[in-house]
Amino acid sequence: MNKALIEVPGFADVQAAAKRIAPYAVRTPLVESPILSALTGGRVFLKLESLQRTGSFKFRGACNRILMIPEAERAKGVVAFSSGNHAQGVAAAAQLFGIPALIVMPKDAPQAKIEGTRAYGAEIVTYDRVVDDREAIAAKFVTERGATLVKPFDDPGIMAGQGTAGLEIAEDAARFGVRLDAVATPCSGGGLVTGVALALKGAGVAATVHSVEPENFDGMRRSLAAHARVTAPGGKLSIADALMSPVPGHHVFAAAEGLLGSGIAVNDEDLSRAVAFAALKLKLLVEPGGTAALAALLAGKLPGKNLALLISGGNADFAMVAEAVRRHSHP
Amino acid sequence: MNKALIEVPGFADVQAAAKRIAPYAVRTPLVESPILSALTGGRVFLKLESLQRTGSFKFRGACNRILMIPEAERAKGVVAFSSGNHAQGVAAAAQLFGIPALIVMPKDAPQAKIEGTRAYGAEIVTYDRVVDDREAIAAKFVTERGATLVKPFDDPGIMAGQGTAGLEIAEDAARFGVRLDAVATPCSGGGLVTGVALALKGAGVAATVHSVEPENFDGMRRSLAAHARVTAPGGKLSIADALMSPVPGHHVFAAAEGLLGSGIAVNDEDLSRAVAFAALKLKLLVEPGGTAALAALLAGKLPGKNLALLISGGNADFAMVAEAVRRHSHP
Numbered sequence: 001m002n003k004a005l006i007e008v009p010g011f012a013d014v015q016a017a018a019k020r021i022a023p024y025a026v027r028t029p030l031v032e033s034p035i036l037s038a039l040t041g042g043r044v045f046l047k048l049e050s051l052q053r054t055g056s057f058k059f060r061g062a063c064n065r066i067l068m069i070p071e072a073e074r075a076k077g078v079v080a081f082s083s084g085n086h087a088q089g090v091a092a093a094a095q096l097f098g099i100p101a102l103i104v105m106p107k108d109a110p111q112a113k114i115e116g117t118r119a120y121g122a123e124i125v126t127y128d129r130v131v132d133d134r135e136a137i138a139a140k141f142v143t144e145r146g147a148t149l150v151k152p153f154d155d156p157g158i159m160a161g162q163g164t165a166g167l168e169i170a171e172d173a174a175r176f177g178v179r180l181d182a183v184a185t186p187c188s189g190g191g192l193v194t195g196v197a198l199a200l201k202g203a204g205v206a207a208t209v210h211s212v213e214p215e216n217f218d219g220m221r222r223s224l225a226a227h228a229r230v231t232a233p234g235g236k237l238s239i240a241d242a243l244m245s246p247v248p249g250h251h252v253f254a255a256a257e258g259l260l261g262s263g264i265a266v267n268d269e270d271l272s273r274a275v276a277f278a279a280l281k282l283k284l285l286v287e288p289g290g291t292a293a294l295a296a297l298l299a300g301k302l303p304g305k306n307l308a309l310l311i312s313g314g315n316a317d318f319a320m321v322a323e324a325v326r327r328h329s330h331p
Numbered sequence: 332m333n334k335a336l337i338e339v340p341g342f343a344d345v346q347a348a349a350k351r352i353a354p355y356a357v358r359t360p361l362v363e364s365p366i367l368s369a370l371t372g373g374r375v376f377l378k379l380e381s382l383q384r385t386g387s388f389k390f391r392g393a394c395n396r397i398l399m400i401p402e403a404e405r406a407k408g409v410v411a412f413s414s415g416n417h418a419q420g421v422a423a424a425a426q427l428f429g430i431p432a433l434i435v436m437p438k439d440a441p442q443a444k445i446e447g448t449r450a451y452g453a454e455i456v457t458y459d460r461v462v463d464d465r466e467a468i469a470a471k472f473v474t475e476r477g478a479t480l481v482k483p484f485d486d487p488g489i490m491a492g493q494g495t496a497g498l499e500i501a502e503d504a505a506r507f508g509v510r511l512d513a514v515a516t517p518c519s520g521g522g523l524v525t526g527v528a529l530a531l532k533g534a535g536v537a538a539t540v541h542s543v544e545p546e547n548f549d550g551m552r553r554s555l556a557a558h559a560r561v562t563a564p565g566g567k568l569s570i571a572d573a574l575m576s577p578v579p580g581h582h583v584f585a586a587a588e589g590l591l592g593s594g595i596a597v598n599d600e601d602l603s604r605a606v607a608f609a610a611l612k613l614k615l616l617v618e619p620g621g622t623a624a625l626a627a628l629l630a631g632k633l634p635g636k637n638l639a640l641l642i643s644g645g646n647a648d649f650a651m652v653a654e655a656v657r658r659h660s661h662p
Contacts, residue, residue: 027507029360034384050614053365112611176358280443283381283616283645314614318660322653329649 008255011202013160014195017064018167024063024096025164026052030172030308035281036297042305043178044297047169050286050314054116056242057165057192057312058082058089062150064161066093069148074099077147081105081134084113085242085313086152091120102147104138110241110287110317129237153191154249163195169308170203180207181304184264186292186312187211187220189245190252196310197259208261210302212292214238214271219247220256221263229253239268239320242289242313264302270295276328278311279321287316288324339586342533344491345526348395349498355394355427356495357383361503361639366612367628373636374509375628378500381617381645385447387573388496388523388643389413389420393481395492397424400479405430408478412436412465415444416573416644417483422451433478435468441572441618441648460568484522485580494526500639501534511538512635515595517623517643518542518551520576521583527641528590539592541633543623545569545602550578551587552594560584570599570651573620573644595633601626607659609642610652618647619655 028048036044049057066078077100080090087103094101101122105114106129118124125141127134142149151158166183173180183200185193190211197209211220217238222230231247238244248256271288274295278286286294290313296302297309359379367375380388397409408431411421418434425432432453436445437460449455456472458465473480482489497514504511514531516524521542528540542551548569553561562578569575579587605622608629609615617625621644627633628640 026363026365029362029379031360031379031382032357033382034357048360048362051362051364055614279616279649283386285610285614285616318610318653318656322649325649 006251006254007156008251009156009160009198011198013156014163014167014199014202017160018164020067021060021063021161021164024053024093025060027168028052028165030169033282039297040305040307042307045173045308047165047308047310049165049310049312050284050290054088054092055313055315056085056089056290057162058085059092060164061158061161061191062086062089063093065150065155065157066090066097066099068157073148077101077145078150079138079141079147080150080152081138082152083241083244084109084117085315087117087122088113088120088315090150091117091122095121102141104134110315112315112317116315153189154251156251159191159195159252159255161195162192163199165310166196166199167203169196170200170205173205173308178306180205180308181306182208182210182261182302183308183310184210184212184293184296184302185310186243186289187213188243190220190248190256192312193220193260194252194256198255201259209259210261211263212296213263213265214240214243215265215267217244217246218263218265219245221265223248223253224256224260224263227257240271240289240292242287243292264296266292266295266299266301270299272324273328274298275316275321275324279325280329284311285314285316285321286311287313290314337582337585338487339582340487340491340529342529344487345494345498345530345533348491349495351398352391352394352492352495355384356391358499359383359496361500364613370628371636371638373638376504376639378496378639378641380496380641380643381615381621385419385423386644386646387416387420387621388493389416390423391495392489392492392522393417393420394424396481396486396488397421397428397430399488404479407476408432409481410469410472410478411481411483412469413483414572414575415440415448416646418448418453419444419451419646421481422448422453426452433472435465441646443646443648447646484520485582487582490522490526490583490586492526493523494530496641497527497530498534500527501531501536504536504639509637511536511639512637513539513541513592513633514639514641515541515543515624515627515633516641517574517620518544519574521551521579521587523643524551524591525583525587529586532590540590541592542594543627544594544596545571545574546596546598548575548577549594549596550576552596554579554584555587555591555594558588571602571620571623573618574623595627597623597626597630597632601630603655604659605629606647606652606655610656611660615642616645616647616652617642618644621645
């Protein structure tokens with residue numbers, strides 16, 4: 001890809017996105033957790049995107065991107081490929097605006113996510129994670145129907161939309177009178193963490209922003225360390241079904257360099273413990289990927305005293321949460 | 332009881348309580364639920380006291396009441412009787428201020444609540460709900476130790492403390508630019524619903540405030556209808572272990588008359604369905620009693636389009652939530 005063609009969103013794009021999606025997105029809360037504050041000796045806040053429309057932050061980017069499609073193009077519909085949260089974000093936003101949506105989803109996506117996507121009225125085509133090329137399947141529908149592809153992360157409109165969560169963190173941290181040392185967010189392709197970092201910097205928040213990824217899918221961590229896009233080895237699937245992109249997007253990484261602090265990797269044990277902790281101690285249903293920043297803190301991998309942890313999604317199959325609770329409540 | 336001796340808190344007491352507890356209590360969020368908004372055709376907000384310190388609103392009243400004890404009396408300690416949430420509120424507040432706490436709890440309280448109370452460093456004495464008189468047991472310790480009894484609801488300091496949640500609802504509703512038709516809160520002895528109503532009225536919010544109780548423990552509903560304190564029949568225990576006071580307190584009812592709209596009663600099926608809905612759709616772990624206002628809405632028993640539902644606590648045994656989910660996810 002020609003580097004000259006890579007567009008990076010600016011702070012004004014995040015501000016425009018916030019205005020665009022305000023009538024549709026939930027203004028999610030930033031709430032202090034006394035249990036976590038006691039753990040760091042400072043003040044730890046949770047940004048609850050699990051309470052966002054569709055149960056994850058993905059609605060922000062999808063809604064912003066879809067509202068950027070020219071009026072005349074909208075009737076031809078939108079196409080997306082996604083393991084589930086972006087699928088629901090796109091389907092819900094399309095439904096709000098009366099636009100047809102076709103979503104390409106892996107066969108092994110959590111049932112809660114497949115059913116959620118269908119409930120928002122989208123047409124669903126499933127594929128096999130190992131043998132099929134989801135981008136090719138999506139491209140075929142785009143060509144056939146003249147629909148707009150709504151990418152999961154590597155798109156300035158998506159990054160700006162996800163960044164609106166960062167604007168809200170900045171606003172609420174000011175209201176609480178807290179100076180944040182660090183903000184951590186789960187990371188798959190990097191649209192969220194980069195958008196949030198862009199928003200915080202633009203809003204004058206000096207916190208270090210950390211991406212948190214599953215081990216072996218930690219493309220952002222490796223890329224930041226190498227100062228170049230590096231693909232993580234992948235391999236055995238992580239329980240964080242939402243965080244398995246092995247490499248940050250082109251646009252994403254161009255924006256991330258110089259904006260993010262070092263990346264953090266967590267393992268399945270860290271994630272499963274965090275799912276149980278969220279349910280038992282925080283009273284929140286969070287999906288494994290959604291807990292990544294919390295998992296990093298609980299595993300002692302996230303430095304700082306005054307922290308904001310973005311809880312990115314709650315679309316877990318309940319049985320999986322119950323299993324994590326069973327495993328971790330009798331130590 | 333001589334009516335002349337009944338003290339009723341005023342709006343200034345709620346404001347003073349808010350100032351007193353601000354450094355210790357969590358500023359809990361008011362968050363819109365798009366799923367519930369779609370249900371009423373208006374805007375439905377949740378006030379998440381399940382995210383309060385100790386997992387329920389009870390910390391507010393306990394913290395306020397304990398900070399009202401004269402310095403010289405504090406070292407003698409505090410005593411409380413409670414099915415669990417008030418127990419944890421008192422234990423946690425006492426621990427914060429280095430005051431010894433003794434809590435009288437029913438043997439059959441949820442394990443999560445007994446363990447929680449013990450974790451806050453309180454001494455625990457258990458009793459049998461059917462044969463023992465918990466007030467007499469508590470009174471004995473008060474006499475022996477010179478400790479202060481921190482009542483669960485029938486005390487102006489407790490009511491004013493619980494009312495601080497109402498102040499926050501008023502503030503946040505203004506920020507969201509919404510005119511609330513009704514505010515509903517779970518109700519046991521009535522300290523919360525009355526404190527909240529007092530705060531909303533004082534803050535100029537014209538919403539009707541509804542108490543929601545389990546059937547057969549709906550003393551507030553019956554008392555409001557009869558314009559006199561009436562004891563509900565009780566009988567088979569409700570799954571809402573936190574809401575089994577059969578009659579509103581003396582101070583509570585004196586304040587409630589003329590302040591509250593009609594009371595609402597929900598049954599175990601309504602509550603269990605709401606527990607499952609909270610977990611699956613709202614991504615929140617809520618105890619049965621904590622869902623009462625949500626249960627009323629889902630059961631079609633709560634009128635109005637723009638609503639705030641107070642979610643009062645999240646201290647459920649996880650297995651109970653899992654059972655509710657199992658029962659209600661395959662209709």
